Amino acid sequence: MAGELCRRGLLATPFAGNVPHYDIIASGQYGGHVAVQVKAINGPTWQFDIRKFLDAHMADDKNHQVLGSRQPEPFPDLMCVLVVLKGTGKDRFFILEWKELQDVLATGYEAYIEKKKGVRPRSPESFHTALRISSVASFENQWQKIVGRVPQTGVIDSP
Numbered sequence: 001m002a003g004e005l006c007r008r009g010l011l012a013t014p015f016a017g018n019v020p021h022y023d024i025i026a027s028g029q030y031g032g033h034v035a036v037q038v039k040a041i042n043g044p045t046w047q048f049d050i051r052k053f054l055d056a057h058m059a060d061d062k063n064h065q066v067l068g069s070r071q072p073e074p075f076p077d078l079m080c081v082l083v084v085l086k087g088t089g090k091d092r093f094f095i096l097e098w099k100e101l102q103d104v105l106a107t108g109y110e111a112y113i114e115k116k117k118g119v120r121p122r123s124p125e126s127f128h129t130a131l132r133i134s135s136v137a138s139f140e141n142q143w144q145k146i147v148g149r150v151p152q153t154g155v156i157d158s159p
Helices: 002-007 098-115 133-139
Strands: 011-014 024-028 031-041 045-049 054-058 065-070 079-084 092-097 128-132
Touching: 002 011, 002 024, 031 045, 054 098, 065 098, 079 098, 079 133, 092 098, 092 133, 098 128, 098 133, 128 133
Parallel strands: 031 079
Antiparallel strands: 011 024, 024 031, 045 128, 054 065, 079 092
């Protein structure tokens, strides 16, 4: 993923597990930076815990889920890149603001829980949710959401 950002004219610094909310900092050569969270799959769905996006908990009866308000963004202006691994030069990239990803996931989960009257049939206490590629198709290759956040021209100070 860092290589893909570099091909698009950005400097990319990956972090290995020690930063909780993002995986890469993408910077422009003339300043500015963007925090990027990356989630990759080689199957049909990405897996999430809805509680990172939506206030969700079990009711006192331990059977029904209670859904509340949306969670605050974990890091200011966080971008998310969902990757479908297909092979060199064939990978697919879906670029969303964290809040856009939150909206897609929360809206789908809320509809599911409402349809099931608050009770998940197989695992009532599970907050797992899967995101299908088709649910984010409109976000494919929207690189400008990241590239556009850093200056593309400017003056570099000479020593």
